[in-house]
Amino acid sequence: MHTPTQYADAGWSPPHVPDDVFWRSSFINDMGSVRHAFAPLGCNMSTTSGSDTDRTILRRIKACAAIGSSIECLVCAKQAHDQNIAVVGAKDGRRVLDGVDGFATNDPGITLMVFTADCPTVMVFDPAQKVLGLAHSGWKGSCLNVVAALIATMTEKLGANMTEAWATIGPCAGGCCYEIKEDVAEQVEASAVDASSVLRQETDESKLYLNLPTMIGMQLEQCGVAPEQIALPSQCTICDERFFSYRRQGPNAGQATLLARIAN
Numbered sequence: 609m610h611t612p613t614q615y616a617d618a619g620w621s622p623p624h625v626p627d628d629v630f631w632r633s634s635f636i637n638d639m640g641s642v643r644h645a646f647a648p649l650g651c652n653m654s655t656t657s658g659s660d661t662d663r664t665i666l667r668r669i670k671a672c673a674a675i676g677s678s679i680e681c682l683v684c685a686k687q688a689h690d691q692n693i694a695v696v697g698a699k700d701g702r703r704v705l706d707g708v709d710g711f712a713t714n715d716p717g718i719t720l721m722v723f724t725a726d727c728p729t730v731m732v733f734d735p736a737q738k739v740l741g742l743a744h745s746g747w748k749g750s751c752l753n754v755v756a757a758l759i760a761t762m763t764e765k766l767g768a769n770m771t772e773a774w775a776t777i778g779p780c781a782g783g784c785c786y787e788i789k790e791d792v793a794e795q796v797e798a799s800a801v802d803a804s805s806v807l808r809q810e811t812d813e814s815k816l817y818l819n820l821p822t823m824i825g826m827q828l829e830q831c832g833v834a835p836e837q838i839a840l841p842s843q844c845t846i847c848d849e850r851f852f853s854y855r856r857q858g859p860n861a862g863q864a865t866l867l868a869r870i871a872n
């Protein structure tokens with residue numbers, strides 16, 4: 609009988625010093641070589657959704673500074689819930705790519721940023737080749753296996769190898785709250801590595817729940833990332849009100865970001 613892997617805790621925690629607003633993962637910090645930050649509620653990183661969007665640029669400048677970067681080095685995208693991955697470098701600073709849900713780079717001169725409000729953000733890093741990947745993987749992207757597309761781009765275009773690679777996921781909707789309908793469940797059944805370990809049906813009600821972080825963890829493992837090198841968030845953005853949540857706050861929630869760069 610198949611026993612689903614229990615992945616490590618990514619150790620996401622709020623800032624420890626005054627003036628810092630960004631969350632960090634102790635798993636990523638312990639691994640080294642990548643600087644990162646995750647924006648919590650109150651730090652809207654979207655220019656189109658949520659409140660106080662006219663000051664979003666200032667928050668992006670602050671987020672870049674928090675990881676020793678600058679906004680001139682920042683690349684982001686109009687995400688499309690698809691599986692297109694862009695290879696980027698320093699020349700892509702300040703660009704907004706269209707229809708892209710992930711980035712791969714081996715250049716410390718570029719800072720990658722993906723947006724989210726409940727959707728998992730996924731980071732993959734090969735410390736041997738110093739290749740960094742970042743992707744947005746909501747239920748649509750996860751059913752398309754965007755993580756496999758990200759890792760294929762990292763390996764085929766940038767020479768990454770998953771033997772020593774590690775991966776982690778930002779705070780996102782958890783299996784406790786992420787209710788889905790039958791049509792989504794059917795797509796999960798058709799695409800997940802092991803749908804029975806990620807779908808849950810309450811016995812006293814007809815509601816169906818999806819554990820997206822575990823679904824993605826199993827995809828990372830299938831792509832060659834060692835299970836002990838995969839860490840998932842313990843927070844759920846729907847029931848933990850310290851985060852932006854599309855499900856809890858609605859379509860004008862605003863957006864968090866995970867941003868990261870290779871340390872130089």
Ligand SMILES: [Zn+2]
Nearest residue numbers: 784785844847
């Ligand atoms: Zn929850």
